[in-house]
Amino acid sequence: MCRALYVLCLLFLLVACGSDDSSYTDIEDENRVLDFPQPDFFPSPTYDLEANPPTEKGFELGKKLFYDGRLSSTGVISCGFCHIQEFSFTHHTHIVSHGVNGALGTRNAQPLMNLAYMEDFSWDGSAAHLDAFPIIPITTDVEMNESVGNVIEKLKADEDYQSLFAAAFENENIDADNMFKALSQFLIMMVSADTKYDKVMQGNAVFSEEEASGKAVFEAKCASCHSGILFTDQSYRNNGLPINPEYNDIGRERVTGESDDRYKFKVPTLRNIALTYPYMHDGRFQTLSEVLNHYDSGMDHTENLDPIFINDNEIGIPLSDTEKSQLLAFLQSLTDDNFILDQRFSEF
Ligand code: HEC
Ligand code: HEC
Structure with a gap:
């Protein structure tokens, strides 16, 4: 309450003194x-x-x-x-x-x-x-x-x-x-911008061989949607998740009313992805391995499936076991430990 009064007084002074700069400084200090x-x-x-x-x-x-x-x-x-x-x-x-x-x-x-x-x-x-x-x-x-x-x-x-x-x-x-x-x-x-990935990109760390290979697979197979430094192009896409009949969540169509947007969801950032399980809009996958298995062989050809995933008779992004472990190593490099420990944001 005292502080409220103090600020009120300052405001009064401000009005009273017109262009007196010192009162501005006081408010900034506050x-x-x-x-x-x-x-x-x-x-x-x-x-x-x-x-x-x-x-x-x-x-x-x-x-x-x-x-x-x-x-x-x-x-x-x-x-x-x-x-x-x-x-x-x-x-x-x-x-x-x-x-x-x-x-x-x-x-x-x-x-x-x-x-x-x-x-x-x-x-x-x-x-x-x-x-x-x-x-x-x-x-x-x-x-x-x-x-x-x-x-x-x-x-x-x-x-x-x-x-x-x-x-x-x-x-x-x-x-x-x-x-x-x-x-x-x-x-x-x-x-959040202080991951191993960021350090490598700034020339302050080096990737292991596994991580470096994972980055190459990621750029070839994932970065068209999870793109740029934020790891999302912020578009809405259908990545082929089988419909969950419990919710039948139509996604972006809920906002636009367009049937072309049915089953499309925002491409999520992949920063801190190792920490944010479970995955997808309905949390259906517990692990990143399950996510990779989905891209490799778990997709359904539902309405508005993104054309990127459709090749001849196959749908999905084929991934070998080696590519999967390389991708997992790369995704781990996107964790920012300083962010999750930053006291400025913590409750206590
Ligand atoms: C056509 C665009 C597209 C491509 C290509 C793509 N994704 Fe995704 N990704 C999405 C969308 C959209 C979602 C969210 C889907 C949902 O929840 O309905 C998603 C979700 C994810 C998630 C879960 C994120 C979370 O917060 O729950 C991970 C992990 C992921 N993608 C990794 C990958 C990897 C690895 C690749 C390459 C093998 C890849 N994605 C390729 C569009 C794409
Ligand atoms: C009961 C759990 C719950 C509570 C409480 C909650 N959230 Fe959320 N939050 C969610 C869920 C679930 C989503 C995803 C919503 C969706 O897509 O419909 C979300 C999404 C968000 C997003 C969007 C993030 C993005 O990348 O688009 C913001 C911002 C957010 N919440 C902030 C808040 C704030 C601020 C509060 C308190 C006023 C709050 N949330 C309370 C569960 C919760």
Whole structure:
């Protein structure tokens, strides 16, 4: 509360003193803009950092919100409940996510990292802006099953949140707009770019022979979709998974209404892939070996199967046992241990 008053006074001074530069400095001291950790070998962020620059207090607020069960109706399901840092912010071992009272969702929780570079969000791209994304988990009945209005009421009644919102945002409002902005400030700072692969690419490490061969197989057989430094071209494709009758998830068609998009899902990044099992939108594969067996010999010719997988009478990407072990070695080199140990993002 004191801090809120302090900021109010500063604002008053600002207005009163007009162009007095020293008051600006005071406000900056109060809430520093954070340096966005842009790796020089990454593309420019798609997230508008000028519209919502991550600040020290905004990040702190976003982190508190991310780990706060009060964003759910039962008070126990936080964002961090399904997005666990150790597993690159996925819901370790859960095939599909578990929300309030153990309710089952239909999809596997996605990793949270490098979100500042994504064009849209979720397996089918149903959210076009990161700031709009949290409405989905908060209000979905099998996830947090809460209303945004209720969440705001709970936050308004809490003194810690009163001072954090006041410190983080000039208008000091405890409202949905600021809550979503703070969550985004926390999420976009999660940049993961420090894997063995990155070190090799920067000339600071060397691949084993197995890894190097795996990289060559990957570039020949996988990189058309899992492309570039983010390991995704961010397109929607059908990679031939047999339809799971339990969910019959139509994927991208849910968003566009186009039958051409039936069974297409976002090409996922493969960064930290060794940590984010189980795999695919419905978590059907427990191991990367199962994933490789799927590409080699497990595909179904369902509607809109990507043409890349169709050759004469065969479907899939033929992989020998040697190529499979080389690919596995390469995929392991995409793990960023510093990211999952980074205290800035951890709950405690
Ligand atoms: C009950 C488990 C659960 C909870 C709680 C949850 N999520 Fe998720 N999250 C998921 C699942 C499952 C997906 C994939 C959704 C889909 O494709 O429909 C996902 C996807 C996402 C994505 C998209 C990532 C991408 O690459 O497109 C973001 C961002 C995200 N969650 C952030 C959050 C935030 C912020 C919260 C808290 C407000 C939250 N999640 C709470 C399970 C959960
Ligand atoms: C035509 C594009 C395309 C090609 C080529 C391709 N993939 Fe995929 N990959 C996808 C899509 C789309 C998904 C998500 C499918 C889903 O869940 O419905 C995916 C999912 C995955 C996953 C699971 C990721 C996760 O987070 O659950 C792994 C691992 C993977 N691919 C590895 C590979 C490897 C290795 C190759 C080469 C042998 C390859 N992919 C070739 C499009 C492709």
